[in-house]
Amino acid sequence: MNDKVKQDDINKALWDACDTFRGTISADTYKDFILTMLFLKYISDVWQDHYDTYAKQHGDSPELIEALMNSERFVLPRDASYYAIYARRHEAKNGERIDQALHAIEEANGTKLKDAGKSVFQDISFNTDKLGEEKQKNGILRELIEHFDKPELNLKPSRVGTLDVIGNAYEYLIKKFASNGGQKAGEFYTPPEVSDLMSELLDPQPGDTICDPACGSASLLIKCGARVRTNHDSKSYALYGQEAIGSTWALAKMNMFLHGEDNHKIEWGDTIRNPKLLDKNGDLMLFDIVTANPPFSLDKWGHDDAAADRFGRFHRGIPPKTKGDYAFISHMIETLKPASRGTKGGRMGVVVPHGVLFRGSSEGKIRQRLIEENLLDAVIGLPEKLFYGTGIPAAILIFKKDKIDSNVLFIDASREYKSGKNQNELSPENIAKIIATYREGGSVEKYAYIASLKEIQDNDYNLNIPRYVDTFEEEEQIDLVAVREQRLALTAQLDALEVEMAGYLKELGYE
Structure with missing residues (x-):
């Protein structure tokens, strides 16, 4: 990459572009405009x-170009x-022209x-009344178009060098x-x-074939691909x-393209009610790696249709109506490749709320079955x-189809993190310690x-981490005699x- 091009400068210019919309519409709405304009630019x-x-190389042959x-x-x-x-930005109907351009690209x-x-x-329209009446809308979009003409947002490969610069900006x-984004943010983003x-x-x-059945903007999938490279x-x-x-889903597709990931298949639809990743026989596809950060304790996940699921994903039990955590876990387990002679079985990682570890009733029965089948490999508590x-x-x-023993590793990483103003983060050292321990x-x-x-059976298949990892710190004993002597000396x-x-x-005359 050209040394004069700095990722931070590109990032700042993109974030500044959001000023075009602030005070007019919410961030949840204008994020689609900014990300789509980045894609188009x-x-x-x-x-x-x-x-x-090509013009330099074949200037005398426009047909070849x-x-x-x-x-x-x-x-x-x-x-x-x-x-x-950009050339027509001062004319009327900017929103209509952008929408027509996007349709032509598709x-x-x-x-x-x-x-x-x-x-x-399909769900993104620049020609929307959300931006105000026509004159106001046209002015806002003109400002947005002009903002992307800034020198910092010249994204030509001859200037920025690699796709990673664009992927990182996205x-x-x-x-x-x-x-x-508040509560809605978890719908599309897993912290890096x-x-x-x-x-x-x-x-x-x-x-490896790698699947995320609740992929959001696909950042987790992209990280897995980057790991192989x-x-x-x-x-x-x-x-x-x-x-x-x-x-x-649209964010995921654009994200894949901007990261140079051409070998992908991202489907749109409800994974539990209507799984789309099927083989030629109409059965669930099986993968080497399945990983996800599904929505925590999703209400209305499809409970009423689960008993008749044509893929038989809920044979260990049907999760409760108002908590879909084990619905996603059950689906993911059923899409892992089985272990066979000379072939490793699939492995799986899923982010869950702590209630998944200890809640009883139908969830307890599903958890027991998974443990008895020797699929659970590790439980890692996060901050x-x-x-x-x-x-x-x-x-x-962490689940595996080819475990070599029946033990389960418990890691309590809940107390090791980098504290932030509103969000905590895992530092590289925190991550390295978890990886090394695993x-x-x-x-x-x-x-x-x-x-x-x-031990797990003796705990009634309860996986609550403090039952296994003792983090109790004894309070330092206080020598009361020494404390009394210090107090007397200070007195x-x-x-x-x-x-x-x-x-x-x-001496100064004050009584």
Whole structure:
């Protein structure tokens, strides 16, 4: 990357673009405009950069240039580019022109921006009354268009170098929107350090198929892919996901593209009610890695139809009507590849609220079955206030289809974090300690404990971490005789000072 280009400068310029909308509409609404405009500006800059290169090489053959541009990873109709929109920014109907450009881009790129008839930009319209009456709306959009013309937002590869710069900028924006998004933020965003931890725990390998059935903006999937590239210098993996919320599914598709992840399949739909990731026989696809940060204790998750589930995902029991945590866990377990001779079984990591560890009734029965089947490998307690939209602490459950013993590792990492103003964070050192402890698989005083199946059974299959990891700190004993002697000595010193002060006051004429 060009040394003159700084990620922070790009990030700041993007966040400043939000000033265009502040005071007019909520962040939850304008985030779609900002992220979509970033996408449009990026593909336009890439297209223009490549066109300029081909023009230098083949300036005397416009037909060849046109053919080369049509074979690009992404096709951009000339009238649909950011530059075409910028050139007409002072004219009326900016919103209508942007919407038409987005539609033309979708049509020119086949299935890249579509899924079963739904398009990425279907729920995003710049020509909306939310921006005010036509004159006001046109002015706001003109300001937005002009903001993306800033030198800092020149995103041409010849200037910024790598896709990571754009992917990082996109992730930065999503994080900023999440931190300001309150309760809704958890619908589309997993904090980056939690994604880092999950991807490292699951250790994706070349050739792995990786799935997130509640993928949000796909940051966790992207981290898993990046782990394969970084650790093994390989792009031999495939990413799969499903997302129920249409606008969030659109974020995931754009996020994948901006990170250069072409080998992916992200479906739109409700994973529990209507799983879309199916094989050619119509059965659930099976994966090497399944990982997710599903919505905590989701109400109305599809309880009434669970008993008749055609995939048989709830054979261990049907979760309670108002808490869908074990619905997602059950689905994820059923999509893991089985262990077979010469083939490792699938592995899984899922973020859950602590109630999943100890709640009784139907959840207790499902938990017992999972433990008796020797699927649970580890329980990792996380600090509070890590996740956007909730302050409660969470845990990571690791499941494996090919365990070599019946023990379960418990890690209590709840007290080790970097404190922030509104959110806590896991530092690189916190993450490294969890990873090292998990890989070594042994007990660590006041931090980790290897529990046998017998111990878990004796605890009635309750997985509450304090039952296994003793973090009790004895209070230091106080020597009352020594404390009394110190108090007497201090009293004597105070008396002496009072006498000395009285002498000074007397010399100065004060009684």
